[in-house]
Amino acid sequence: MKLIAKGAEACIYSLSAFGKEFVLKRRERKDYRVPELDLRLRAERTRSEARTMLRLHAIGVRVPGLIALGKFSICMEKLEGMLLKDTQKTGGIFTEVGKALALMHDNGTVHGDLTPANVMICNSLPYLIDFGLSSFTNGAEDKAMDLLLMKRAVSSRLYKSLEEAYLTNSRTGKEVILRLADVEKRGRYQNRNLE
Ligand SMILES: Nc1ncnc2c1ncn2[C@@H]1O[C@H](COP(=O)(O)OP(=O)(O)O)[C@@H](O)[C@H]1O
Ligand SMILES: [Mg+2]
Structure with a gap:
Protein backbone atom coordinates (compact mmCIF):
# COMPACT_ATOMS: atom_id res chain seq x y z
CA MET A 1 0.00 0.00 0.00
CA LYS A 78 -9.86 4.71 -7.10
CA LEU A 79 -10.89 7.73 -9.15
CA GLU A 80 -8.31 8.73 -11.73
CA GLY A 81 -8.40 12.49 -11.86
CA MET A 82 -7.83 15.67 -9.95
CA LEU A 83 -9.62 17.56 -7.24
CA LEU A 84 -11.95 20.28 -8.50
CA LYS A 85 -9.96 22.79 -6.43
CA ASP A 86 -6.83 22.02 -8.51
CA THR A 87 -8.39 21.96 -11.97
CA GLN A 88 -9.80 24.35 -14.50
CA LYS A 89 -13.24 25.19 -13.16
CA THR A 90 -15.98 25.57 -15.76
CA GLY A 91 -19.66 26.46 -15.62
CA GLY A 92 -20.41 23.03 -17.13
CA ILE A 93 -18.79 21.23 -14.21
CA PHE A 94 -20.70 23.35 -11.72
CA THR A 95 -23.95 22.64 -13.55
CA GLU A 96 -23.24 18.93 -13.02
CA VAL A 97 -22.42 19.50 -9.33
CA GLY A 98 -25.75 21.36 -9.01
CA LYS A 99 -27.65 18.44 -10.56
CA ALA A 100 -25.91 15.92 -8.30
CA LEU A 101 -26.65 18.02 -5.23
CA ALA A 102 -30.33 18.34 -6.22
CA LEU A 103 -30.63 14.56 -6.57
CA MET A 104 -28.85 14.00 -3.28
CA HIS A 105 -30.87 16.56 -1.32
CA ASP A 106 -34.20 15.33 -2.73
CA ASN A 107 -33.15 11.91 -1.47
CA GLY A 108 -32.74 13.36 2.03
CA THR A 109 -28.94 13.28 2.11
CA VAL A 110 -26.75 16.25 3.05
CA HIS A 111 -22.99 16.23 2.36
CA GLY A 112 -21.87 18.31 5.33
CA ASP A 113 -18.50 19.41 3.85
CA LEU A 114 -19.11 20.28 0.22
CA THR A 115 -16.13 22.23 -1.10
CA PRO A 116 -13.99 22.03 -4.27
CA ALA A 117 -11.56 19.91 -2.19
CA ASN A 118 -14.21 17.20 -1.87
CA VAL A 119 -15.11 16.90 -5.54
CA MET A 120 -12.93 14.96 -7.97
CA ILE A 121 -13.01 15.44 -11.73
CA CYS A 122 -12.79 12.15 -13.55
CA ASN A 123 -13.40 11.88 -17.32
CA SER A 124 -14.52 15.52 -17.22
CA LEU A 125 -17.33 14.72 -14.77
CA PRO A 126 -17.56 15.57 -11.06
CA TYR A 127 -17.59 12.82 -8.43
CA LEU A 128 -18.45 13.68 -4.85
CA ILE A 129 -16.18 12.27 -2.11
CA ASP A 130 -15.59 12.57 1.64
CA PHE A 131 -18.94 11.84 3.31
CA GLY A 132 -17.78 11.53 6.91
CA LEU A 133 -19.90 14.51 7.97
CA SER A 134 -22.93 13.59 5.88
CA SER A 135 -26.36 13.10 7.38
CA PHE A 136 -29.82 12.00 6.44
CA THR A 137 -32.16 14.95 6.78
CA ASN A 138 -34.68 16.99 4.88
CA GLY A 139 -33.95 20.16 6.81
CA ALA A 140 -33.72 23.21 4.54
CA GLU A 141 -31.06 24.75 6.78
CA ASP A 142 -28.69 21.75 6.47
CA LYS A 143 -29.19 21.71 2.71
CA ALA A 144 -28.56 25.46 2.53
CA MET A 145 -25.23 24.94 4.33
CA ASP A 146 -24.07 22.62 1.52
CA LEU A 147 -24.76 25.41 -0.96
CA LEU A 148 -23.20 28.07 1.24
CA LEU A 149 -19.86 26.24 1.57
CA MET A 150 -19.57 26.01 -2.22
CA LYS A 151 -20.75 29.59 -2.68
CA ARG A 152 -18.01 30.85 -0.37
CA ALA A 153 -15.35 28.80 -2.12
CA VAL A 154 -15.86 29.76 -5.78
CA SER A 155 -16.53 32.75 -8.03
CA SER A 156 -20.09 34.06 -8.26
CA ARG A 157 -20.24 33.06 -11.95
CA LEU A 158 -19.44 29.42 -11.17
CA TYR A 159 -21.76 29.34 -8.18
CA LYS A 160 -24.58 30.70 -10.38
CA SER A 161 -24.22 27.69 -12.72
CA LEU A 162 -24.52 25.37 -9.72
CA GLU A 163 -27.51 27.20 -8.25
CA GLU A 164 -29.42 27.33 -11.54
CA ALA A 165 -29.03 23.59 -12.09
CA TYR A 166 -29.96 22.95 -8.45
CA LEU A 167 -33.15 25.02 -8.75
CA THR A 168 -34.19 23.36 -11.99
CA ASN A 169 -33.59 19.84 -10.70
CA SER A 170 -34.56 19.85 -7.03
CA ARG A 171 -38.13 19.56 -5.80
CA THR A 172 -37.34 21.71 -2.77
CA GLY A 173 -34.71 23.91 -4.42
CA LYS A 174 -36.65 27.14 -4.06
CA GLU A 175 -37.19 26.68 -0.33
CA VAL A 176 -33.50 25.88 0.19
CA ILE A 177 -32.30 28.92 -1.77
CA LEU A 178 -34.64 31.15 0.24
CA ARG A 179 -33.26 29.64 3.45
CA LEU A 180 -29.73 30.25 2.18
CA ALA A 181 -30.51 33.96 1.76
CA ASP A 182 -31.79 33.90 5.33
CA VAL A 183 -28.64 32.19 6.65
CA GLU A 184 -26.46 34.71 4.84
CA LYS A 185 -28.44 37.61 6.29
CA ARG A 186 -27.98 36.22 9.77
CA GLY A 187 -24.27 35.69 9.04
CA ARG A 188 -23.80 39.31 8.01
CA TYR A 189 -25.68 40.47 11.07
CA GLN A 190 -23.46 38.38 13.33
CA ASN A 191 -20.31 39.60 11.58
CA ARG A 192 -21.36 43.20 12.09
CA ASN A 193 -21.82 42.57 15.76
CA LEU A 194 -18.34 41.11 16.00
CA GLU A 195 -16.64 44.10 14.38
N1 LIG B 1 -11.80 7.33 -4.34
C1 LIG B 1 -10.70 8.07 -4.44
N2 LIG B 1 -9.90 7.98 -5.53
C2 LIG B 1 -8.78 8.73 -5.63
N3 LIG B 1 -8.35 9.60 -4.70
C3 LIG B 1 -9.10 9.74 -3.58
C4 LIG B 1 -10.31 9.00 -3.39
N4 LIG B 1 -10.83 9.33 -2.19
C5 LIG B 1 -10.00 10.25 -1.67
N5 LIG B 1 -8.96 10.51 -2.50
C6 LIG B 1 -7.84 11.46 -2.25
O1 LIG B 1 -7.61 11.55 -0.86
C7 LIG B 1 -7.81 12.89 -0.39
C8 LIG B 1 -8.47 12.87 0.99
O2 LIG B 1 -9.71 12.18 0.91
P1 LIG B 1 -11.01 12.68 1.67
O3 LIG B 1 -12.05 11.62 1.51
O4 LIG B 1 -11.37 14.05 1.18
O5 LIG B 1 -10.54 12.67 3.18
P2 LIG B 1 -10.37 13.79 4.31
O6 LIG B 1 -11.53 13.56 5.22
O7 LIG B 1 -9.08 13.48 4.96
O8 LIG B 1 -10.40 15.14 3.63
C9 LIG B 1 -8.65 13.55 -1.46
O9 LIG B 1 -8.42 14.94 -1.50
C10 LIG B 1 -8.19 12.87 -2.72
O10 LIG B 1 -6.99 13.47 -3.18
MG1 LIG C 1 -11.65 15.90 2.13
Whole structure:
Protein backbone atom coordinates (compact mmCIF):
# COMPACT_ATOMS: atom_id res chain seq x y z
CA MET A 1 0.00 0.00 0.00
CA LYS A 2 1.21 3.45 -0.87
CA LEU A 3 0.17 6.58 1.01
CA ILE A 4 -1.28 9.00 -1.56
CA ALA A 5 -2.96 11.63 0.57
CA LYS A 6 -3.19 12.71 4.16
CA GLY A 7 -6.34 14.68 4.90
CA ALA A 8 -7.59 16.38 8.02
CA GLU A 9 -8.73 13.14 9.56
CA ALA A 10 -7.79 10.24 7.33
CA CYS A 11 -4.88 8.67 5.46
CA ILE A 12 -5.53 7.53 1.91
CA TYR A 13 -3.55 4.60 0.51
CA SER A 14 -3.62 3.22 -3.01
CA LEU A 15 -3.47 -0.50 -3.65
CA SER A 16 -3.96 -2.76 -6.60
CA ALA A 17 -5.68 -6.12 -6.77
CA PHE A 18 -6.97 -8.20 -9.67
CA GLY A 19 -5.43 -5.68 -12.04
CA LYS A 20 -7.52 -2.83 -10.64
CA GLU A 21 -6.64 0.17 -8.48
CA PHE A 22 -8.38 0.87 -5.21
CA VAL A 23 -7.98 3.30 -2.35
CA LEU A 24 -8.17 2.62 1.33
CA LYS A 25 -9.30 5.51 3.50
CA ARG A 26 -8.37 4.96 7.13
CA ARG A 27 -9.38 7.30 9.94
CA GLU A 28 -6.39 7.62 12.24
CA ARG A 29 -6.36 8.07 15.98
CA LYS A 30 -6.26 11.69 17.15
CA ASP A 31 -4.26 11.98 20.34
CA TYR A 32 -5.80 15.32 21.29
CA ARG A 33 -9.22 13.64 21.70
CA VAL A 34 -10.34 11.71 24.76
CA PRO A 35 -9.90 8.03 23.69
CA GLU A 36 -13.59 7.06 24.05
CA LEU A 37 -14.72 10.03 22.00
CA ASP A 38 -12.00 9.39 19.43
CA LEU A 39 -13.10 5.78 18.94
CA ARG A 40 -16.74 6.77 18.68
CA LEU A 41 -16.19 9.62 16.20
CA ARG A 42 -13.95 7.56 13.93
CA ALA A 43 -16.36 4.62 13.89
CA GLU A 44 -19.45 6.80 13.37
CA ARG A 45 -17.90 8.83 10.57
CA THR A 46 -16.66 5.71 8.81
CA ARG A 47 -20.12 4.15 8.98
CA SER A 48 -21.96 7.23 7.82
CA GLU A 49 -19.49 7.74 4.98
CA ALA A 50 -20.03 4.17 3.74
CA ARG A 51 -23.79 4.35 4.18
CA THR A 52 -24.02 7.59 2.22
CA MET A 53 -21.79 6.26 -0.57
CA LEU A 54 -24.08 3.25 -1.00
CA ARG A 55 -27.21 5.34 -0.86
CA LEU A 56 -25.94 7.86 -3.42
CA HIS A 57 -24.62 5.17 -5.73
CA ALA A 58 -28.07 3.59 -5.70
CA ILE A 59 -29.79 6.77 -6.90
CA GLY A 60 -27.22 7.55 -9.58
CA VAL A 61 -25.10 10.26 -7.96
CA ARG A 62 -21.47 9.87 -9.09
CA VAL A 63 -19.41 8.61 -6.12
CA PRO A 64 -16.56 6.07 -5.85
CA GLY A 65 -17.94 2.53 -5.60
CA LEU A 66 -17.71 0.98 -2.14
CA ILE A 67 -15.67 -2.22 -2.07
CA ALA A 68 -15.28 -3.12 1.61
CA LEU A 69 -15.87 -1.64 5.04
CA GLY A 70 -13.89 -1.97 8.29
CA LYS A 71 -14.43 -0.32 11.65
CA PHE A 72 -12.26 2.70 10.78
CA SER A 73 -11.55 2.13 7.12
CA ILE A 74 -13.25 2.05 3.75
CA CYS A 75 -11.91 0.43 0.61
CA MET A 76 -13.31 2.08 -2.51
CA GLU A 77 -12.75 2.46 -6.22
CA LYS A 78 -9.86 4.71 -7.10
CA LEU A 79 -10.89 7.73 -9.15
CA GLU A 80 -8.31 8.73 -11.73
CA GLY A 81 -8.40 12.49 -11.86
CA MET A 82 -7.83 15.67 -9.95
CA LEU A 83 -9.62 17.56 -7.24
CA LEU A 84 -11.95 20.28 -8.50
CA LYS A 85 -9.96 22.79 -6.43
CA ASP A 86 -6.83 22.02 -8.51
CA THR A 87 -8.39 21.96 -11.97
CA GLN A 88 -9.80 24.35 -14.50
CA LYS A 89 -13.24 25.19 -13.16
CA THR A 90 -15.98 25.57 -15.76
CA GLY A 91 -19.66 26.46 -15.62
CA GLY A 92 -20.41 23.03 -17.13
CA ILE A 93 -18.79 21.23 -14.21
CA PHE A 94 -20.70 23.35 -11.72
CA THR A 95 -23.95 22.64 -13.55
CA GLU A 96 -23.24 18.93 -13.02
CA VAL A 97 -22.42 19.50 -9.33
CA GLY A 98 -25.75 21.36 -9.01
CA LYS A 99 -27.65 18.44 -10.56
CA ALA A 100 -25.91 15.92 -8.30
CA LEU A 101 -26.65 18.02 -5.23
CA ALA A 102 -30.33 18.34 -6.22
CA LEU A 103 -30.63 14.56 -6.57
CA MET A 104 -28.85 14.00 -3.28
CA HIS A 105 -30.87 16.56 -1.32
CA ASP A 106 -34.20 15.33 -2.73
CA ASN A 107 -33.15 11.91 -1.47
CA GLY A 108 -32.74 13.36 2.03
CA THR A 109 -28.94 13.28 2.11
CA VAL A 110 -26.75 16.25 3.05
CA HIS A 111 -22.99 16.23 2.36
CA GLY A 112 -21.87 18.31 5.33
CA ASP A 113 -18.50 19.41 3.85
CA LEU A 114 -19.11 20.28 0.22
CA THR A 115 -16.13 22.23 -1.10
CA PRO A 116 -13.99 22.03 -4.27
CA ALA A 117 -11.56 19.91 -2.19
CA ASN A 118 -14.21 17.20 -1.87
CA VAL A 119 -15.11 16.90 -5.54
CA MET A 120 -12.93 14.96 -7.97
CA ILE A 121 -13.01 15.44 -11.73
CA CYS A 122 -12.79 12.15 -13.55
CA ASN A 123 -13.40 11.88 -17.32
CA SER A 124 -14.52 15.52 -17.22
CA LEU A 125 -17.33 14.72 -14.77
CA PRO A 126 -17.56 15.57 -11.06
CA TYR A 127 -17.59 12.82 -8.43
CA LEU A 128 -18.45 13.68 -4.85
CA ILE A 129 -16.18 12.27 -2.11
CA ASP A 130 -15.59 12.57 1.64
CA PHE A 131 -18.94 11.84 3.31
CA GLY A 132 -17.78 11.53 6.91
CA LEU A 133 -19.90 14.51 7.97
CA SER A 134 -22.93 13.59 5.88
CA SER A 135 -26.36 13.10 7.38
CA PHE A 136 -29.82 12.00 6.44
CA THR A 137 -32.16 14.95 6.78
CA ASN A 138 -34.68 16.99 4.88
CA GLY A 139 -33.95 20.16 6.81
CA ALA A 140 -33.72 23.21 4.54
CA GLU A 141 -31.06 24.75 6.78
CA ASP A 142 -28.69 21.75 6.47
CA LYS A 143 -29.19 21.71 2.71
CA ALA A 144 -28.56 25.46 2.53
CA MET A 145 -25.23 24.94 4.33
CA ASP A 146 -24.07 22.62 1.52
CA LEU A 147 -24.76 25.41 -0.96
CA LEU A 148 -23.20 28.07 1.24
CA LEU A 149 -19.86 26.24 1.57
CA MET A 150 -19.57 26.01 -2.22
CA LYS A 151 -20.75 29.59 -2.68
CA ARG A 152 -18.01 30.85 -0.37
CA ALA A 153 -15.35 28.80 -2.12
CA VAL A 154 -15.86 29.76 -5.78
CA SER A 155 -16.53 32.75 -8.03
CA SER A 156 -20.09 34.06 -8.26
CA ARG A 157 -20.24 33.06 -11.95
CA LEU A 158 -19.44 29.42 -11.17
CA TYR A 159 -21.76 29.34 -8.18
CA LYS A 160 -24.58 30.70 -10.38
CA SER A 161 -24.22 27.69 -12.72
CA LEU A 162 -24.52 25.37 -9.72
CA GLU A 163 -27.51 27.20 -8.25
CA GLU A 164 -29.42 27.33 -11.54
CA ALA A 165 -29.03 23.59 -12.09
CA TYR A 166 -29.96 22.95 -8.45
CA LEU A 167 -33.15 25.02 -8.75
CA THR A 168 -34.19 23.36 -11.99
CA ASN A 169 -33.59 19.84 -10.70
CA SER A 170 -34.56 19.85 -7.03
CA ARG A 171 -38.13 19.56 -5.80
CA THR A 172 -37.34 21.71 -2.77
CA GLY A 173 -34.71 23.91 -4.42
CA LYS A 174 -36.65 27.14 -4.06
CA GLU A 175 -37.19 26.68 -0.33
CA VAL A 176 -33.50 25.88 0.19
CA ILE A 177 -32.30 28.92 -1.77
CA LEU A 178 -34.64 31.15 0.24
CA ARG A 179 -33.26 29.64 3.45
CA LEU A 180 -29.73 30.25 2.18
CA ALA A 181 -30.51 33.96 1.76
CA ASP A 182 -31.79 33.90 5.33
CA VAL A 183 -28.64 32.19 6.65
CA GLU A 184 -26.46 34.71 4.84
CA LYS A 185 -28.44 37.61 6.29
CA ARG A 186 -27.98 36.22 9.77
CA GLY A 187 -24.27 35.69 9.04
CA ARG A 188 -23.80 39.31 8.01
CA TYR A 189 -25.68 40.47 11.07
CA GLN A 190 -23.46 38.38 13.33
CA ASN A 191 -20.31 39.60 11.58
CA ARG A 192 -21.36 43.20 12.09
CA ASN A 193 -21.82 42.57 15.76
CA LEU A 194 -18.34 41.11 16.00
CA GLU A 195 -16.64 44.10 14.38
N1 LIG B 1 -11.80 7.33 -4.34
C1 LIG B 1 -10.70 8.07 -4.44
N2 LIG B 1 -9.90 7.98 -5.53
C2 LIG B 1 -8.78 8.73 -5.63
N3 LIG B 1 -8.35 9.60 -4.70
C3 LIG B 1 -9.10 9.74 -3.58
C4 LIG B 1 -10.31 9.00 -3.39
N4 LIG B 1 -10.83 9.33 -2.19
C5 LIG B 1 -10.00 10.25 -1.67
N5 LIG B 1 -8.96 10.51 -2.50
C6 LIG B 1 -7.84 11.46 -2.25
O1 LIG B 1 -7.61 11.55 -0.86
C7 LIG B 1 -7.81 12.89 -0.39
C8 LIG B 1 -8.47 12.87 0.99
O2 LIG B 1 -9.71 12.18 0.91
P1 LIG B 1 -11.01 12.68 1.67
O3 LIG B 1 -12.05 11.62 1.51
O4 LIG B 1 -11.37 14.05 1.18
O5 LIG B 1 -10.54 12.67 3.18
P2 LIG B 1 -10.37 13.79 4.31
O6 LIG B 1 -11.53 13.56 5.22
O7 LIG B 1 -9.08 13.48 4.96
O8 LIG B 1 -10.40 15.14 3.63
C9 LIG B 1 -8.65 13.55 -1.46
O9 LIG B 1 -8.42 14.94 -1.50
C10 LIG B 1 -8.19 12.87 -2.72
O10 LIG B 1 -6.99 13.47 -3.18
MG1 LIG C 1 -11.65 15.90 2.13
